Amino acid sequence: MSTHAELRFARPDARDVADLVTRLTADYGERALTSRAIRDQHSHGEGLADVGLPDVVVFPHTNDEIAAIVRLCHAARVPVIAFGVGTSLEGQVAALYGGVCVDLSHMNRVLEVNAEDLDCRVQAGVLREQLNAELKGTGLFFPMDPGANATIGGMASTRASGTNAVRYGTMRDNVLGLTVITADGRIVHTGGRARKSSAGYDLTGLYVGAEGTLGIITEIQLRLYGVPEAIAAGVCQFETLEGAVQTVILAMQHGIPVARIELLDDAQMDACIRYSKLEGFEVKPTLFFEFHGSEAGVAEQSAQLQAITEEFGGSAFEWATKPEDRTRLWKARHSAYYAVKALNPGKVVFATDACVPISRLADCLLETKADADSTGLVTPIVGHVGDGNFHLCVAFDPAVAGEREKADALAQRISLRAIAMGGTCTGEHGIGVHKLDALKAEHGEAVELMRTIKRALDPNNIMNPGKTVPH
Amino acid sequence: MLDPAVHAQLATILPPSALLTSPEETKPYECDGLTMYRELPAAVAIPENETQIAAILARCQAARVPVVARGAGTSLSGGALPDKRGVLLSLAKLKRVISIDPLARTAIVQPGVRNLAISEAAAPYGLYYAPDPSSQIACSIGGNVAENAGGVHCLKYGLTVHNVRRVRGVLITGEIVEFGSDALDSAGYDLLALVTGSEGLLAVTTEITVKLTPKPPVAQVALAAFDDVATAGAAVAAVIASGIVPAGLEMMDRKATRAVEEFVHAGYPLDAAAVLLVETDGIADEVAADMAELTRVLRESGATSIRVSKDERERMLLWSGRKAAFPAVGRLSPDYYCMDGTIPRRAIAGVLGRIEELSDKYGLRCANVFHAGDGNLHPLILYDANVADEMHRAEAFGAAICELCIDVGGTITGEHGVGIEKLPQMCVQFPPAELERFLAVKAAFDPHSLLNPGKGVPTLSRCAEFGKMHVHHGKLAHPELPRF
Numbered sequence: 001m002s003t004h005a006e007l008r009f010a011r012p013d014a015r016d017v018a019d020l021v022t023r024l025t026a027d028y029g030e031r032a033l034t035s036r037a038i039r040d041q042h043s044h045g046e047g048l049a050d051v052g053l054p055d056v057v058v059f060p061h062t063n064d065e066i067a068a069i070v071r072l073c074h075a076a077r078v079p080v081i082a083f084g085v086g087t088s089l090e091g092q093v094a095a096l097y098g099g100v101c102v103d104l105s106h107m108n109r110v111l112e113v114n115a116e117d118l119d120c121r122v123q124a125g126v127l128r129e130q131l132n133a134e135l136k137g138t139g140l141f142f143p144m145d146p147g148a149n150a151t152i153g154g155m156a157s158t159r160a161s162g163t164n165a166v167r168y169g170t171m172r173d174n175v176l177g178l179t180v181i182t183a184d185g186r187i188v189h190t191g192g193r194a195r196k197s198s199a200g201y202d203l204t205g206l207y208v209g210a211e212g213t214l215g216i217i218t219e220i221q222l223r224l225y226g227v228p229e230a231i232a233a234g235v236c237q238f239e240t241l242e243g244a245v246q247t248v249i250l251a252m253q254h255g256i257p258v259a260r261i262e263l264l265d266d267a268q269m270d271a272c273i274r275y276s277k278l279e280g281f282e283v284k285p286t287l288f289f290e291f292h293g294s295e296a297g298v299a300e301q302s303a304q305l306q307a308i309t310e311e312f313g314g315s316a317f318e319w320a321t322k323p324e325d326r327t328r329l330w331k332a333r334h335s336a337y338y339a340v341k342a343l344n345p346g347k348v349v350f351a352t353d354a355c356v357p358i359s360r361l362a363d364c365l366l367e368t369k370a371d372a373d374s375t376g377l378v379t380p381i382v383g384h385v386g387d388g389n390f391h392l393c394v395a396f397d398p399a400v401a402g403e404r405e406k407a408d409a410l411a412q413r414i415s416l417r418a419i420a421m422g423g424t425c426t427g428e429h430g431i432g433v434h435k436l437d438a439l440k441a442e443h444g445e446a447v448e449l450m451r452t453i454k455r456a457l458d459p460n461n462i463m464n465p466g467k468t469v470p471h
Numbered sequence: 472m473l474d475p476a477v478h479a480q481l482a483t484i485l486p487p488s489a490l491l492t493s494p495e496e497t498k499p500y501e502c503d504g505l506t507m508y509r510e511l512p513a514a515v516a517i518p519e520n521e522t523q524i525a526a527i528l529a530r531c532q533a534a535r536v537p538v539v540a541r542g543a544g545t546s547l548s549g550g551a552l553p554d555k556r557g558v559l560l561s562l563a564k565l566k567r568v569i570s571i572d573p574l575a576r577t578a579i580v581q582p583g584v585r586n587l588a589i590s591e592a593a594a595p596y597g598l599y600y601a602p603d604p605s606s607q608i609a610c611s612i613g614g615n616v617a618e619n620a621g622g623v624h625c626l627k628y629g630l631t632v633h634n635v636r637r638v639r640g641v642l643i644t645g646e647i648v649e650f651g652s653d654a655l656d657s658a659g660y661d662l663l664a665l666v667t668g669s670e671g672l673l674a675v676t677t678e679i680t681v682k683l684t685p686k687p688p689v690a691q692v693a694l695a696a697f698d699d700v701a702t703a704g705a706a707v708a709a710v711i712a713s714g715i716v717p718a719g720l721e722m723m724d725r726k727a728t729r730a731v732e733e734f735v736h737a738g739y740p741l742d743a744a745a746v747l748l749v750e751t752d753g754i755a756d757e758v759a760a761d762m763a764e765l766t767r768v769l770r771e772s773g774a775t776s777i778r779v780s781k782d783e784r785e786r787m788l789l790w791s792g793r794k795a796a797f798p799a800v801g802r803l804s805p806d807y808y809c810m811d812g813t814i815p816r817r818a819i820a821g822v823l824g825r826i827e828e829l830s831d832k833y834g835l836r837c838a839n840v841f842h843a844g845d846g847n848l849h850p851l852i853l854y855d856a857n858v859a860d861e862m863h864r865a866e867a868f869g870a871a872i873c874e875l876c877i878d879v880g881g882t883i884t885g886e887h888g889v890g891i892e893k894l895p896q897m898c899v900q901f902p903p904a905e906l907e908r909f910l911a912v913k914a915a916f917d918p919h920s921l922l923n924p925g926k927g928v929p930t931l932s933r934c935a936e937f938g939k940m941h942v943h944h945g946k947l948a949h950p951e952l953p954r955f
Contacts, residue, residue: 114815114817115712116708116709116711116712116816116817117708117711117815117816117817118711118712139714159656159661161655161656165655169633170655170656172656172661172664173629173633182904182908186904187904188902188904188905188908189905190905192880192881192882195626195813195816195845195846195847195885196619196621196625196630196813196845196847196882196885196886197813197882197884197885198618198619198668198670198811198884198885198886198887198888198889199882199883199884199889199893199897199900199901200889200897200901200905200906200909200927200928201665201668201669201673201908201909201912201913201928202619202632202664202665202667202668203905203908203909203912204664205632205661205663205664205665205667206660206661206664206665206912208661208664209659209660209661210660214660225714226713226714226715227714228714229714249574252576253573253574253576254685255597255684255685257753293757294756294757294760294761294764295760296756296757296759296760297753297754297756297757297760299756300754300755300756300757301754355654355655355656356654357572357575357577357653357654358574358575358576359572359574359575360575387655388575388654388655389654389655389656418654422652422653422654423652423653423654424652424654424655424656424657424658425658426656426658427654427655427656428656430658431658431659435658438658439658439659442652442657442658442659443649443657443658443659444648444649445646445647445648445649446648446649446650446659446662447659449642449648449662449915449916450659450660450662452915452916453660453662453911453912453915454660455915456911456912456914456915457908457911457912468659468660469659469660
């Protein structure tokens, strides 16, 4: 800490890279690809187009293969970037300095399901929807649900959450243990089956959310939950955004154990109605919510929430009782980002991410709404408001001079506003390359500590360089 | 003895009453809850604010003097055992509840605030702090953060790490750092997770934002009796598999129930080989539905009798036995040694059987009282320190239990921490690659290893020495070497 820990970033020597690519194509044959199309596909996530072409994309099948690849990269000082399915939103997978992209999509097996311990172990390339499909029939499910059908490895690496964090927490709370390939190509296991451990530092916690900058997560031990006996999902519409937000705050204050409570403003509702063909709803600020529990519990919870919504001018609840209606409703919510994209052809759409203590949510949301409206950009709002987390989708036209700058400045203000209110510049999307400045604003001295940790665990700075920790 | 130059520097930071060096004054700090180990510190510093703490740490770092932070001194693993070369930093004067935000359901507190005092301060808002270690009347929240403490209710409400939003702390350099944020998450590496449970090796905590939980309107507990321990163990798995997450799920064996029954007269069945306490909380209708389902599962799992609390008075009575288990068992024997390991729930019955065998082998009685829902065991080994060899046998018995936990895929400490107590078992649980990561993290925070040195994480050389002597599964390392 006393010595300033610098992180060096530079493209590796071209000849070292060429040698490494030759070696990898020799070792992995058709599982090490260098075609432009494949490299393009692995050069970016979603959101803003921060492209960084890897030199080669490798598709390993085992931990040992990944360890061997990382050892080669370590020796040659060539960057390694782990890639799931490319749905991260902050530029996490762009190969800023070239190097080797390790695509984990072939490692997509659910390794074990321990029904009586309510946990499972999966390979990093397992998709969240795939996991729940494989859990069908066990009476268990995995609740984390970011909008995209992301990989579990990617979700762990970005510390993702989703619509039901208010009840089930984020990936931080739901990863019990990991298998990680370290920067020097060794295989380590963190955490484990035990529900609680005070032995050693919480390396699981350190690797979760590290965006592949400290090691590559290859296997994840996850908490599972029993499928609730009763589920009820409903929709309530409001005349004002404020009414909807106040409803949420009061519901949380009363401790109503909602499983999901999602806010969509009028613009987002408009996009969702058109894109997902939702019928019977008006273009108004709206809450989607869901209750999990016993029949009796769900009935009592919904009655409590209904009473609160009436106080703030909410409409009568529209219930989605049939599973297929519920699925359609949540599918529409999960597609919010794609809806905005589809309805703004030719524009670039990115999602901001802010999270504040719920006591500041109304201030933060309403100020942000006014701020966004003043820019003249299309900026629909969605949010997992029960835990104080919300997003603005910002659409801008790259062909119009000044629009990108305007959008970037808005995103920056949203981050700083959340931080000033005791919150964070990212509830679930992570830092990647876009939030490095915001991270500094949020953490001050602690950024230096993060840098020191990065250097301690990745001395050659080959693990996803240029992300998560500022220079 | 503290270097006179360092003493002089500390004396410019603290008034004489807050800097103790005579053995009479430092004696009260010689040990914590793990009384097997005692050591007098060179000095005891009792700062009253963060500025003083930062100044003390910076001076100690400059002079390479070790610092051990201490809360209420209730650690069961020697986490607050002083270093004889160093300063024992007592946080007892930092005991203010700074603010409560009932809307965000958080409280900002100083590290010396007692666990229970947070719940008392939050009570007017219908809120409480959920993690409840048995020592909650005495233990401090700073110590809870250092050890990632749990408790009876962490099955449903999580450990300390799940109930802390933000920690403000001072590094050994004297720099002040914030980990986490007052919101749900925080950007970048999860340093909050690293610091929580770091046993005072990474930073000294000065301020904590904790999550508060709404007090459930209703809670009900069931006491179920079983004829044998294996059936009770299987019942634990059945309860968890039912999908209901009980607020608490505790198990006690016959030795423990008999001891507490004599002590508190809670009406525990004396003929049962094991009892389970299963609690559910929430809104009335939900609790009633859950309890009906839980009693059905317990009955089907072979419970010979089930008693469900009818009112709050009876609920408190049934819990009083569990809460008083340690002192009650303490009456059975002059000394007892409380172990702490966590195992996958499905291994409970098998491990309890093995502990019974070990008890015969070491010739020491062992009572079991534990957080069964988490698989967190607390075997209480009974011994008499005045009988030759009993303490050593107790330690060996404890070490064997730790290794048993590792064998079934568990961990050597669920909530008490490694401290000084379990360093050798760390070498068994973690291979070198993992220990190296721990040491790298430590070096990033504290390159001269001055914060709570010799605790938590063993050095690789210590493990190498230990490995020479350690026989695991009958597999001796380097069997070709001659031995005594």
